[in-house]
Amino acid sequence: MLYWGSVNNWSIPPTLDHLISTPNSTIINTLISEQRPYPPPPLPIEEQIPREIPTNKPRLCLPRIDGGTLPRPNESLFDFIQRREVYRLKVIASESPTERQSRLQREENATKDRPPGRKGARVYYWDLVEGTRVRTPVGRSNYEDIWERYGSHQRRYDSVADEWEVCTDFDPNDGPDDYDLDSNDDSDYFITVPYLTCLQSPNKLPHSSIEFNEAIEDIAYHRFGFLKQPFAENRDIVLKLQVWKKVLGLFGCGRRHAALEVEIHIKLQLCRFISALSDAVDLRHAPEVYDLSFRSLMQPLIPFEVDTLTSYNGRYYLIQAKDAKDNEEYVIAFRSAATVMEIARREWGPRTEDIIKCLIEEGISFNTLMASHTPRRSLYMPFRRPAMLGFRPVGFVPTLQDYRSYELIRNYFLRSARGRSALLTGGIIARLARGIVNVNDVYDGPTGHALHEGEQALCVWEAGQACAFWDDQLTDEEMDLICGSYEVATGTYAFPPNSNSIQKPMHNF
Secondary structure, three states: OOOOOOOOOOOOOHHHOOOOOOOOHHHHHHHHHHOOOOOOOOOOHHHOOOOOOOOOOOOOOOEOOOOOOOOOOOOOHHHHHHHHHHHHHHHHHOOOHHHHHHHHHHHHHHOOOOOOOOOOOEEEEEEEEOOEEEEEEOOHHHHHHHHHHOOHHHEEEEOOOOEEEEOHHHOOOOOOOOOOHHHOOOOOOOOHHHHHHHHHOOOOOOOOOOOOOOOHHHHHHHHHOEOOOOOOOOOOOOOOHHHHHHHHHHOOOOOOOOOOOOOHHHHHHHHHHHHHHHHOOOHHHOOOOEOOOOOOOOOOOOOEEEEEEEEOOEEEEEEEEOOOOOOEOOEEEEOOHHHHHHHHHHOOOOOHHHHHHHHHHHOOOOEEEEEEOOOOOOOOOOOOOOOOOOEEOOOOOOOHHHHHHHHHHHHHHHOOHHHHHHHHHOHHHHHHHOOOOOHHHHHOOOOHHHHOOOOOEEEEOOOOOOOEEEEEOOOHHHHHHHHOEEEEOOOOEOOOOOOOOEOOOEEEO
16 A cells, blocks of 8 residues: 655645545554655755864874984994994983893893894994995894804994994904804793794695685675664665675785675675765765765774875875884885775774784885985885896796795795885785794884885975975885796897897786
8 A cells, every 4th residue: 555645744635635545544553553754864964064174283203313223324343333322321321221221131132142133233244345334234134144154243233222243343353153052941032943943844834725704794884984884674675796806806805705604784885985985076976875974973083193194106194103203213104095095994003013913914006205304315226137046048947946946035035124114015925934033123213225215215205395205115126036927038029120138028926
């Protein structure tokens, strides 16, 4: 039965009484008793009062402009040591009792002359490059090798900066010390041989299928701000499998099996959400189930300071813990604003190290930007070089020995100071590096390579500013090495026809 009329007047018009079937008084009284008030219609978007958005710009504690303990341009080894000693004495003169106790404890640990543990002091080696000493960070995985190759008088410790300087110029007549690593009862020290044995063992990783432990609606919330609504559908709706596969791909879950059990009302909500979010041009037009919508009452809290920086290569989003001190060594930066919101929704933190640890575990790309000088020359334009794993002839078929050789070369690179760049890159590259690179290398901040203004350095600089931000980054060839890419000849010649170069497409182990 269909009733046309006002909800406030259930009377039957006399002109319709004999033309169509009308409800009797019993039915009318039943309908009146079950009648529910309609919700007020939503205001037009143009008439809605926009939420007040704070206009004050957050103040980030910028990293140290001098790069912390980095040498100054053209500063020699002993000039650097002398300058750091003056600074060390100045800090000691004004330190608190707690800071003094911590420093004395570090000095006592340094007298044991043992390589630092995974969370201990940083080590820098002064390499001789074209007649000039260059301060180079030593990856934490190589600390023990440094202690085996240099004597105790060729190493100097700064208890304020908690850093070791290693160079033969300190005492050219000194040599390696003989010490027994087995006598060390501190399990935090890095043991190289067992670690290598574990890495090269053919049974080190059991075969297992890929599992997705996070529900699709949780992924949609953490990454896109989707707010799941209570079940409201009371009729059967058929959702085409092709449509659901496309929605999974838009949420970044394309590898998830589309036939996995997900309740139909959740599927429908996700489809409507992603469609409305794609059509929205600003927050005023965003769907109500979006947590950043003007009409949303479930906006996430931002437990850190956020700022933006526009560079020649795009926009960067900087975050910093609220309790950060002045002259922080670096700030965390992202190319995606969605990543900043995901950190807030997942409530990662509160310390900078806590956020970095979670980013590495999830394989999310980020940077640790250090403030220093502006670019002194034109920005470097990368170009393609031959693959670091070499060239293979036509018809090459890799063997297990080839794969283990690739693993050995890759792991050797990842244990160097350049290895931290792999964890910053995210994705499959960070996944391959995560079991080899020490996470403390990332906590320590950018290395000296970040200031060399080459393809190994990322420069984030807003034109006209007095300082630029720098970080380590992988070159294209280094990414190919980590992914196991090598060149194989096809046997056909490249264009133009008179060229003598053979086509060499990239292959992966």
